Amino acid sequence: MKIKDNLNISGELLMKSGSPDSRLEAEILLRHVLKIDRATMFSNLENVLDNKQENDIAELVQRRLANEPLSYITGTREFYSLDFQITSDVLIPRQETETLVDEVIKISKENPLKIVDVGTGSGAIAIALAVNLPLAKIIATDISVDALHVAESNTKMNDVFSRINFKQGNLLDVLDEKVDVIVSNPPYIPSNQIEHLQPEVKKEPHIALDGGSDGLEYIRQLIGNCSENLNDNGHIFIEIDPSQSEEVLEIADTHFPDAITAIIKDLSQDNRVLSIHLT
Ligand SMILES: C[S@@+](CC[C@H](N)C(=O)[O-])C[C@H]1O[C@@H](n2cnc3c(N)ncnc32)[C@H](O)[C@@H]1O
Structure with a gap:
């Protein structure tokens, strides 16, 4: 599946579950798995994900659908323009x-x-x-x-x-x-x-x-x-x-x-x- 299709599917699932920032959350979860920044993601929208990447993203989307906060999934949060490691x-x-x-x-x-x-x-x-x-x-x-x-x-x-x-x-x-x-x-x-x-x-x-x-x-x-x-x-x-x-x-x-x-x-x-x- 291409990155752009994966973003659409994850975004839609998250939107249906009531997330107000569904598209952004889909991007963050995908980028967390691929370990890429936003610019790289946008310049590679046509790239095809391998099976492991697809499964890993799907697993994170499921955790988010089960109401796990995004910061607990990615393990990070910005505060006062600084990066923090976050756990539950x-x-x-x-x-x-x-x-x-x-x-x-x-x-x-x-x-x-x-x-x-x-x-x-x-x-x-x-x-x-x-x-x-x-x-x-x-x-x-x-x-x-x-x-x-x-x-x-x-x-x-x-x-x-x-x-x-x-x-x-x-x-x-x-x-x-x-x-x-x-x-x-x-x-x-x-x-x-x-x-x-x-x-x-x-x-x-x-x-x-x-x-x-x-x-x-x-x-x-x-x-x-x-x-x-x-x-x-x-x-x-x-x-x-x-x-x-x-x-x-x-x-x-x-x-x-x-x-x-x-x-x-x-x-x-x-x-x-x-x-x-x-x-
Ligand atoms: C609302 S959180 C604030 C965490 C952090 N300061 C922040 O602003 O993100 C409250 C914190 O107080 C701690 N806490 C709760 N009861 C406490 C107590 N009796 N004495 C000291 N810390 C306590 C909790 O473990 C938690 O980390």
């Missing part, structure tokens, strides 16, 4: 999380700050910060040992292995020094909403999604324990669901009545980040 042990980094990285970079540019990324998962936030803030000292924590293995291998892939100190444990409990910035994308989906998530999101680690009965369990704990871990003038940046804006501002104001608090929007203009600046 980690949340797939989302574009909206880049807002957290932007905010930390804005306040850090000229100061060599000590930063902790709580619940680092694939290491996306910590690594994007290490690459963009060469003077920063960065600690990354996660309760999941498997996630920390993935994060560590991503530091090697992005040449920042020696820049990040990984610690395994609950939230800030493992911190043995004060920091200037606490940044976190914690689990924040209410437990009773997990079963209603899209099937492919449900394939991501439960521990990365479930934020307890109202989704705010980890955010409350984090904010509640921040003060003993933060230096004067410290900053806290926490990713939230837009629907949680008012509640997280209340939590922040209760714990830090004198701090400057704000909700920052992501690129889609959704409320995405709780910012607390201790004064």
Whole structure:
């Protein structure tokens, strides 16, 4: 079968199963098997696939039809213009999380700050910060040992292995020094909403999604324990669901009545980040 015919068949199967980007996904799966870039694929549309290539592509399309996320199939994801290795042990980094990285970079540019990324998962936030803030000292924590293995291998892939100190444990409990910035994308989906998530999101680690009965369990704990871990003038940046804006501002104001608090929007203009600046 020619490459162009294979793309049409896979694209149609994926479209029928409801994928909004069916053609693009068909291209990505084919290119993953053939290990070619997009330009090469387009200049070889008339080339004929051998049997093994056809079977390998068909197998990946079947996995996608069974709602396995594309990043788990290809094992990669781009975040903050960097490449990350992704396995089913980690949340797939989302574009909206880049807002957290932007905010930390804005306040850090000229100061060599000590930063902790709580619940680092694939290491996306910590690594994007290490690459963009060469003077920063960065600690990354996660309760999941498997996630920390993935994060560590991503530091090697992005040449920042020696820049990040990984610690395994609950939230800030493992911190043995004060920091200037606490940044976190914690689990924040209410437990009773997990079963209603899209099937492919449900394939991501439960521990990365479930934020307890109202989704705010980890955010409350984090904010509640921040003060003993933060230096004067410290900053806290926490990713939230837009629907949680008012509640997280209340939590922040209760714990830090004198701090400057704000909700920052992501690129889609959704409320995405709780910012607390201790004064
Ligand atoms: C929403 S994911 C975020 C992953 C990554 N930071 C990102 O933005 O793509 C939440 C992460 O928090 C971790 N986590 C869950 N409970 C935790 C806890 N009690 N202490 C530390 N990390 C926790 C999960 O293992 C997961 O990696």
